[in-house]
Amino acid sequence: MTVVALEGIRKVYKSGALEFEALKGISLEIRQGEMVALMGPSGSGKTTLMQIIGLLDRPTQGTYHLAGQDVTTLSENQRAEVRNQEIGFVFQAFHLLPRLNVLENVEVPMIYAGVPAEERRQRAMEVLQKVGLGDKWRNLPSQLSGGQKQRVAVARALSMRPSILLADEPTGNLDSKTAAEVMRLFQELNDEGTCVIVVTHEHDIADYCGRIVRIRDGQIEADGPNPGRKRAVGGLA
């Protein structure tokens, strides 16, 4: 099944009289079970594309089908609902809420989605165990390592059981060993069927993905399988 189908996507940013065309006609299909690296120079349009795929922003032109549904014509509320159901986000800067403990951070999207308290707690503990942090649920984010913080962010993204996980430079703030742990976790999730799209500058990180899409000046420059795909090894620290 095709999860993401983009056709002729253009994005023009307007500020006053200034216009900038950040995406110049992107067509891209991502199928269920794929793990894709999105690479390209700074300013090439990677984050812009991820925001469109993640329904955080709208294209200026073009069509987007998400899991078969045309999402370009939805209202803001409908888009927010689809986003909450289908998409999990992981960012470079973790974006955890500092006053909430680990368990509460993971519960946040489920609170928005109206999941009852008991089920929320149970699902949060489940995903925390999955990312190897079952014993840290009472900690505040400030009491975790960088890699652990990112795993909390991954658990939070997973709590809503998304069909796609979008990660924009998820390892940008991590040392290489910790980055490898996060990529191993993504591979595990991908093996279980979650579609994963990772923006990265680093070849080492892209190498964990089965497909590499390169973008330059708002256009796809190359797109193909990664024959040298790395399999992550080792346990979570």
Ligand SMILES: Nc1ncnc2c1ncn2[C@@H]1O[C@H](COP(=O)(O)OP(=O)(O)OP(=O)(O)O)[C@@H](O)[C@H]1O
């Ligand atoms: N809100 C905005 N208004 C105007 N221009 C923008 C806006 N957001 C991004 N741009 C421009 O669009 C282009 C693409 O930006 P984008 O953030 O998608 O790049 P990127 O590939 O993610 O870069 P990086 O690797 O540095 O994160 C850049 O030239 C940027 O200046």
Ligand SMILES: [Mg+2]
């Ligand atoms: Mg970016």
